[in-house]
Amino acid sequence: MDTSEKMFAQACEVMPGGVNSPVRAYRAVNMTPRFIHHAKGSHIFDVDGVDYVDYVGSWGPMILGHSHPIVLQAVEETMKNGLSFGAPTGRETELAQLVISMVPNIEMVRMVNSGTEAVMSAVRVARGATGRDKIIKFEGCYHGHSDSMLVKAGSGALTGGRPDSAGVPAAVAGDTLTAQYNDLDSVERLLAANAGQVAAVIVEPVAANMGVVPPAEGFLPGLRALCDKHGALLIFDEVITGFRLAQGGAQEYFGVRADLVTFGKIIGGGMPVGAFAGSKKLMEHVAPTGPVYQAGTLSGNPVAMAAGIAQLNLLKNKEIYTNIENNAAWLAQQLRDLEAQYQIGCTVNQIGSLLSVFFTDKPVTDFAGAKSSDTERYAAYFREMLKQGVYLAPAQFEAMFVSAAHTIDDLTWTVTAAKLAMQKLSAEK
Numbered sequence: 001m002d003t004s005e006k007m008f009a010q011a012c013e014v015m016p017g018g019v020n021s022p023v024r025a026y027r028a029v030n031m032t033p034r035f036i037h038h039a040k041g042s043h044i045f046d047v048d049g050v051d052y053v054d055y056v057g058s059w060g061p062m063i064l065g066h067s068h069p070i071v072l073q074a075v076e077e078t079m080k081n082g083l084s085f086g087a088p089t090g091r092e093t094e095l096a097q098l099v100i101s102m103v104p105n106i107e108m109v110r111m112v113n114s115g116t117e118a119v120m121s122a123v124r125v126a127r128g129a130t131g132r133d134k135i136i137k138f139e140g141c142y143h144g145h146s147d148s149m150l151v152k153a154g155s156g157a158l159t160g161g162r163p164d165s166a167g168v169p170a171a172v173a174g175d176t177l178t179a180q181y182n183d184l185d186s187v188e189r190l191l192a193a194n195a196g197q198v199a200a201v202i203v204e205p206v207a208a209n210m211g212v213v214p215p216a217e218g219f220l221p222g223l224r225a226l227c228d229k230h231g232a233l234l235i236f237d238e239v240i241t242g243f244r245l246a247q248g249g250a251q252e253y254f255g256v257r258a259d260l261v262t263f264g265k266i267i268g269g270g271m272p273v274g275a276f277a278g279s280k281k282l283m284e285h286v287a288p289t290g291p292v293y294q295a296g297t298l299s300g301n302p303v304a305m306a307a308g309i310a311q312l313n314l315l316k317n318k319e320i321y322t323n324i325e326n327n328a329a330w331l332a333q334q335l336r337d338l339e340a341q342y343q344i345g346c347t348v349n350q351i352g353s354l355l356s357v358f359f360t361d362k363p364v365t366d367f368a369g370a371k372s373s374d375t376e377r378y379a380a381y382f383r384e385m386l387k388q389g390v391y392l393a394p395a396q397f398e399a400m401f402v403s404a405a406h407t408i409d410d411l412t413w414t415v416t417a418a419k420l421a422m423q424k425l426s427a428e429k
């Protein structure tokens with residue numbers, strides 16, 4: 001038994017599945033999760049001192065790599081003044097100003113503590129502002145674990161084989177309509193059948209919780225047009241894409257305007273921060289200026305704000321985005337070349353610094369395509385990669401995150417590891 005196995009056995013006694021978030025449990029890959037001791041740059045080290053090149057990046061936040069000295073310094077300096085006051089500090093305004101300066105089409109921001117909260121609150125604003133109850137989401141998109149969003153959800157919900165959660169009242173789920181990603185007709189049909197009742201369409205502008213599936217040409221502009229036609233709001237859930245595809249997220253990358261935008265992950269620099277944002281007109285529906293209630297004891301926590309401010313300031317450098325996108329594109333191409341050589345039956349999707357290796361030989365352009373993946377083969381690939389010191393997401397329906405800290409050595413080692421893994425899978429086929 002290694003140290004992780006011992007620690008996991010203890011954890012399982014006191015926490016459901018031994019974890020505080022399901023995909024960490026490694027069930028989909030039939031393994032014991034690695035318990036982490038520390039991480040630095042692109043590398044993560046487990047409690048036995050094993051060193052891995054990390055492509056999880058805490059599921060997205062660590063776009064600059066782990067333990068960035070400037071982010072750590074900001075946290076250290078801020079915490080000396082106290083951890084939480086439950087009263088305003090200037091850092092909240094500073095982070096809000098930064099977000100507004102980097103992201104198009106937003107004038108006001110409300111800070112929360114997670115992506116889940118950000119989405120839950122944005123949906124409430126949409127309902128409050130339109131006076132309508134129904135929401136359209138896409139099958140396989142994940143928007144956190146609030147009741148109305150756990151309907152045909154992606155990520156851990158999909159990996160666990162239960163995209164609809166127990167404990168969500170039927171009455172709540174009934175107001176969540178599901179359409180097909182990259183299929184505008186499926187959205188139009190729902191809007192027409194529920195005329196005057198749909199408050200918002202919520203979408204991951206790049207689907208990244210069914211594995212990475214980029215939007216088809218015309219899909220996002222089409223959603224914008226359909227929302228305008230039917231008086232519904234368009235919510236971009238940018239919890240992954242925000243500050244990752246570009247400084248201004250998907251709105252900047254694709255040139256499509258959303259009415260409400262949600263953030264998480266990167267915005268907190270590794271601390272628990274989320275946010276939702278929109279025009280002044282929409283955001284003034286939020287309490288205390290408006291009737292849409294939303295609150296949080298630790299929201300805008302000064303130490304968390306400091307980490308977010310430090311990370312976003314560092315991201316005001318367009319070169320970072322060019323580099324991580326180029327590195328991800330290079331890695332994707334190398335993996336495709338390996339597939340051409342070993343024919344294990346996989347498809348590589350990549351956009352910006354996000355990529356996924358799907359274990360299916362068909363192109364993956366929608367949820368049905370993603371679901372056609374052989375998750376057992378992904379698990380075998382994952383285990384081989386881990387053995388070679390490459391730390392991937394322990395489930396097929398997740399993204400690989402390339403960070404600014406990944407070096408040429410990291411990337412070439414990853415390709416070598418993938419070659420060994422594919423050779424082995426090819427021999428087993």
Ligand SMILES: *Cc1c(COP(=O)(O)O)cnc(C)c1O
Pocket residue numbers: 113114115116117119142143144145204209237238239240264265274
């Ligand atoms: C991670 C994620 C969420 C939920 O954020 P949490 O901080 O885990 O609550 C919501 N939407 C998307 C697109 C995500 O990837």
